[in-house]
Amino acid sequence: MIRDSIEMYRDEAAVPTALLRRSARSNLEGILNFLEFGQEADISAARRTGQERAAQDIALPEVLRAFRLGFVCFWNWMLTAARERDERAVTALTDMVSELWVLSDEFSTAVTESYRREKTKQAVALDRRRSALVAGLIDGTLGDHQTPWEIAQLLDMPFEGAFLVVVAETPPTDGHALPHLEDHLSLRDIRSAWRSQPDREIGIVHRNRRHTTEGLLELISTTATSRVGVSPEYTCLDRTSRGARFASIALETMPAGSTGMKQLPDTPLGELVLSHPDTTRRFVRRVLGEILALPDEDRSTLLSTAQAWIGAHGSAAEAGRILYCHENTVRYRMRRVEERLGIALDDPIKHAEFAAALEAIQVFPDLSTVRLEPDQRI
Numbered sequence: 001m002i003r004d005s006i007e008m009y010r011d012e013a014a015v016p017t018a019l020l021r022r023s024a025r026s027n028l029e030g031i032l033n034f035l036e037f038g039q040e041a042d043i044s045a046a047r048r049t050g051q052e053r054a055a056q057d058i059a060l061p062e063v064l065r066a067f068r069l070g071f072v073c074f075w076n077w078m079l080t081a082a083r084e085r086d087e088r089a090v091t092a093l094t095d096m097v098s099e100l101w102v103l104s105d106e107f108s109t110a111v112t113e114s115y116r117r118e119k120t121k122q123a124v125a126l127d128r129r130r131s132a133l134v135a136g137l138i139d140g141t142l143g144d145h146q147t148p149w150e151i152a153q154l155l156d157m158p159f160e161g162a163f164l165v166v167v168a169e170t171p172p173t174d175g176h177a178l179p180h181l182e183d184h185l186s187l188r189d190i191r192s193a194w195r196s197q198p199d200r201e202i203g204i205v206h207r208n209r210r211h212t213t214e215g216l217l218e219l220i221s222t223t224a225t226s227r228v229g230v231s232p233e234y235t236c237l238d239r240t241s242r243g244a245r246f247a248s249i250a251l252e253t254m255p256a257g258s259t260g261m262k263q264l265p266d267t268p269l270g271e272l273v274l275s276h277p278d279t280t281r282r283f284v285r286r287v288l289g290e291i292l293a294l295p296d297e298d299r300s301t302l303l304s305t306a307q308a309w310i311g312a313h314g315s316a317a318e319a320g321r322i323l324y325c326h327e328n329t330v331r332y333r334m335r336r337v338e339e340r341l342g343i344a345l346d347d348p349i350k351h352a353e354f355a356a357a358l359e360a361i362q363v364f365p366d367l368s369t370v371r372l373e374p375d376q377r378i
Helices: 017-037 044-055 060-085 087-095 097-139 148-154 181-187 213-223 237-252 268-275 277-292 296-311 316-323 327-341 348-363
Strands: 160-169 191-196 200-207 227-230 234-236 260-263
Touching (some): 017 097, 044 097, 060 087, 087 097, 097 148, 097 191, 097 200, 097 237, 160 237, 181 191, 200 237, 213 227, 234 237, 277 348
Parallel strands (some): 227 260
Antiparallel strands (some): 160 227
């Protein structure tokens, strides 16, 4: 009856006949022992069935439907037997019908609870597995047994595509750094895999073609409740560890206690800066130390002017438009920069060092917000 009535049970590979027979017999024996000998209802078979069907990935409503069919079938057998006996047997059977349906409810509850426990165990195991795989991609410690391509299959992601690494700081209130982001992504058919650490949440996000990078970044930004660093977009899953470094540095260069998102650009100079953070800090102090030692207002003015001038390819007029000041003001400030640093920016080597130091400040903003003392300049 179960096989005829429930499509999922027709698949021998899903629920083998021998297993279905054993389950049906065990549950019926539990009912008979309760009715005939007055024993306490043995629902262990129902618990075992719930666990087995969860492991076989049979939907819970279908499992409960099978149990209802089993009770209907049992009742029909009992009623037929009673009618063949005499009216006293029919009366005796109908007198205990309420007990039978209470028992049916107990069996259904046992099945449901056991099924859900098994599914919870599966979910926890899967989450741990996915977390370990994400850790391997981020740390670059995949080992010899699994390739990035195999991990992509296990994470239900493509090996090639458009990826971002997201690193979010756990708020001090013990809340979520990106509450419901995974759900928001899933609703948009954007796949992601996450790893939770005591102080951070790290995720790999695959952007599909139906969404733009800008739209995805906006979603991440509006969800953030703390500092969030995002990597540049990359195209192959085996470059995840590199993306994670970008995302981590982006987070660390945001002001402590702030809320928001920061993404670093993927440029050759930016990659050089990120590869050796401590060396970069020393380099910036050596190149720009005399400006970084100035009072706050002078330091900020000269640095913002220099960055605008570099961005304008050395055009004072264009830098002036960016800064809303006259081009002669830009020229005056740039002369002050040269005098303060003791360099000439038409020297290609000095110009390159100067531009690299300014680029590094974009990555490490804290270097430009704290005045250097004389002994910190080198």
